[in-house]
Amino acid sequence: MAALRSAKKALRLEMKRRVAALSDAEKRRQTEVVSRRLIAHPKYQNCQRIAVFLSMADEIQTEYIIKDVFQRGKECFIPRYKSRSNHMDMVKLCSAEAIQQLPLTSWNIRQPAADGSQEEALTTGKALPQSPAEGPDWR
Template sequence: MNAIKTAKNLLRQELKAKLNGLSNEEKARQSQAVQTKVLQHDLYKKSKRLSIFLSMHDEINTDLILRDALGAGKAVYIPRYDSKSTYMDMVRLKSWEEYDALPMTKWKIKQPPLDQDREQALGSGGLDLILVPGLGFSKAGHRMGRGRGYYDTYLAKCRAAQEHPPNTIALAFIEQVLPEIPIEETDVPIDIILSAE
């Protein structure tokens, strides 16, 4: 394993411990602040086709954004991961009721089954905005995910498939924003990082 991968793994452990130390109240407070910033952001307001990640317990909660986007008539896409590979697609979600009915994965996030036929974002016109999760972020826009490369792979696919690549906004707890993080060639930088401060 190279030095960067080792450094990333150590940092991931450190960040997970930090996030596990946050109380539910503190996570809710920061989630509220970050979601409000997203809803007020021009890129979100202008977006017509966007992807919203469904949050895990140690990520900024995205329920408010999901409700708002569905209510505003935006075309909303959510991630569908294949846990056996680095494959992820973004599939259409049409209503809150449909979201409610989705099954849970082993990661405790809702997701449509892989074998279910659903409209995919890149097959039907692409995306103009992607809200991105992660474990660590630098102020310069670098992102460190959980090590599987789902988003880096997908963002590279979007850049290859779309004439105008989607804008990206990462949602972060204050504890996840660091002066710098180790990066590799395959890491795709994020346009904007929104945290609660």
């Protein structure tokens, strides 16, 4: 188990180094490619509920995807995690503009407050598949 942790740590450091070496123009290009491919995918086109993370500066930027979700009349869910926990809920976002009103976490990520007023994706939607064989096709 220690060897696996060490390998994962080394891989994370290498990925962080590679991302830091990318130019802003290359990061924008990759964001556009990923966004276009996702939005064109038939599974995205046919679903009504989308869960998406709010991006940090060194990640694929998700603002365009979130705006597209709302333009198409789909429901959008974003992560809310609990400090010092592995637990994460996906809670409903009411609009793309509402993101700017969300409080910042210690990681400088906007997320809904834990006041319990937001709809949570897994309690209001269709049940998730029970096995990987029943899961989504992520090709």
